[in-house]
Structure formats: structure tokens, C-alpha cells
Amino acid sequence: MSAKPSGDKRKKTLENAPGAVWFRAEKTSRTRPQLSHERIIATAVELLDRDGVQKLSMRRLAERLGAHATSLYWHVATKDDVLDLALDAVFAELDLPDEHSASWQGDVEAFMTGLRSVLLRHPWAAALAGSRPLLGPHALRSSEFAYTALATGGFDGVHLSSAAATITHYVIGSASSEAVWRKRSDEAATRSAVDAHLRAHIDEYPTLAGHFPLLEEDDWDAHFHRGMRLLLTGLTSSEARG
Incomplete structure (x- = not known):
């Protein structure tokens, strides 16, 4: 049996985990830092849009900023900090009604369509959103909007949490899948190849072979909205509502 990590080790692990940036105390300094928080985040989003998550590093970010790594680490402790901040900057683009x-x-529909739009604007964001707690102020603002809408619809307690998770996971999952497919220059050819493969094995996959979606590029919106309507219909008729 492996030994349990010590309290100090557990604390250090939590301090460096995704989402930890939202719980650290803000640093103060008598001298003005070389870099601004806003510039770091904007540059990180730019690099992520261009190269994706895997190619982002603290060294690359510092080089792009034209700064020494020491200046960067004054603001952010880890790459996960950068990713959390960049992801929340994406959520800041979500334009929700004031009332x-x-x-x-x-x-709920406004939340779902708006979130999908900003996630697709930054193709790396959807997969990242599904991999970490969304605790930034802009992400929490969007969650507050969705929770309030569902609470108004009669959901409460665990049913409210489940309903919110259902709509959020649908948006994140579908946007992540769409971003991956759209990144392929041969999307149509790949789908045709998959369809041919399923038909060649129709005895094993009879339902899939008869219903594999050969989506055209312009079908993604309709595909998403069909699923959203199914979810909303289910939520409207749910016995979990008061």
C-alpha cells in the first residue's frame, strides 16, 4: 500500500493544480511590474489561438512578450495559471443579457448558443473547459446566469445542479468535437471514409451504418440546435421541476 502524501505535499499539489490561480492572494509590490496582467492574458490567448495548448510554454510566452521569465513568474506561477486566466478571458466574451x-x-438557449459561439471562436477553449474547474469571475458570471434561469424554471437542489451540468456539458462537448473536426482540412473525405468503413462492417454495426451523420460544413449549426431543442424539451417536461 502506498503511503499517503503529507499535508505539506498535498497543499503544494493543490497550489499548483488547475484552478489554483483563483485562490492565491494577489501579490503587491512597491515597484511597477514590467508586465501587466492584461497583456499577459491577451498574449496567451493569441498564442493559444495560433498554436494550441500543447505548444504553449512559459518560455514561448515570455519570448512573445519580449520579457524575462522572472517578470512573467511574478504574475503567474505555472502554465496552468496561464491557461485558467486565458480561458476566463474567453468567457469574458460571452455576451449575456443584463436582465x-x-x-x-x-x-437557457441564449446561454447555450452564446457559450458555443465564444468557444468556437477559440478552438482550444472547449476541450480545456472540460478539463478544469471553471472558477474565474467571468465563468462564474455565466454560471450564475444559467443557474438563475433554471431556478426560475423550477429546478432546485441537486436537480438544479444536474440540469446546469447537462446544458453546459452539451455545449462544451459539442464545441470540442466540432473544433476537432473543423481543424481537419479533409473533414468531408474523413466522414466518407468512416461511413464506408461502417457499411463494410454493417453486420457488426447495423444502426451506425444506417445513421452515421455525413455532415456538411454548414450542418454544424443545425446539428447543435437539434440537440439543444431535445435538451430543452426534456428539461421543460422534467418531473424534477417544482
Whole structure:
């Protein structure tokens, strides 16, 4: 049996985990730092949009900023800090109404379509959003909007949490899948090859072979909205609502 990590080791692990940046005390200094928080985040988003998560490093970010790594580490302790901050900057682009409408379903739809839009604007963001706690102020603001809409619709307690998770996971999962497919220059050819493979093995996969979606590029929106309508229909008729 492996020994349990000590308290200090557990604390250090948590301090360096995804999402930890939101719990660290803000640093103060008598001298003005060379870099601004805003510039670091904007540059990180730019690099992520261009190269993706795997190619982002603290060294590359510092080089792009034209700064010494020491200046960068004054603001952010780890690459995960950078990713958390960049992801929350994406959520800042989510344009939600200042006031809720008379229709909780309409508010949920606004949340889902808006979130999908900003995640697709930054193809790395959806997969990253599914890999870490979303605790930044902009992500929490969007969650507050969705939770309030669902609470207005009669959801409460664990049912409210499950409903919120359902709509959020659908958006993140579908946007992540779409971003991966759209990145392929041969999307249509790949889908045709998959379809041919399934038909060649129709005895093993009869349902898949008969229903594999050969989506054209312009079908992604319709595909997403069909799924969203199914979710909203299920939520509207759910016995979990008060």
C-alpha cells in the first residue's frame, strides 16, 4: 500500500493544480511590474489561438512578450495559471443579457448558443473547459446566469445542479468535437471514409451504418440546435421541476 502524501505535499499539489490561480492572494509590490496582467492574458490567448495548448510554454510566452521569465513568474506561477486566466478571458466574451427574460427556456438557449459561439471562436477553449474547474469571475458570471434561469424554471437542489451540468456539458462537448473536426482540412473525405468503413462492417454495426451523420460544413449549426431543442424539451417536461 502506498503511503499517503503529507499535508505539506498535498497543499503544494493543490497550489499548483488547475484552478489554483483563483485562490492565491494577489501579490503587491512597491515597484511597477514590467508586465501587466492584461497583456499577459491577451498574449496567451493569441498564442493559444495560433498554436494550441500543447505548444504553449512559459518560455514561448515570455519570448512573445519580449520579457524575462522572472517578470512573467511574478504574475503567474505555472502554465496552468496561464491557461485558467486565458480561458476566463474567453468567457469574458460571452455576451449575456443584463436582465433575465420572461422565458427561462429562452435564457437557457441564449446561454447555450452564446457559450458555443465564444468557444468556437477559440478552438482550444472547449476541450480545456472540460478539463478544469471553471472558477474565474467571468465563468462564474455565466454560471450564475444559467443557474438563475433554471431556478426560475423550477429546478432546485441537486436537480438544479444536474440540469446546469447537462446544458453546459452539451455545449462544451459539442464545441470540442466540432473544433476537432473543423481543424481537419479533409473533414468531408474523413466522414466518407468512416461511413464506408461502417457499411463494410454493417453486420457488426447495423444502426451506425444506417445513421452515421455525413455532415456538411454548414450542418454544424443545425446539428447543435437539434440537440439543444431535445435538451430543452426534456428539461421543460422534467418531473424534477417544482
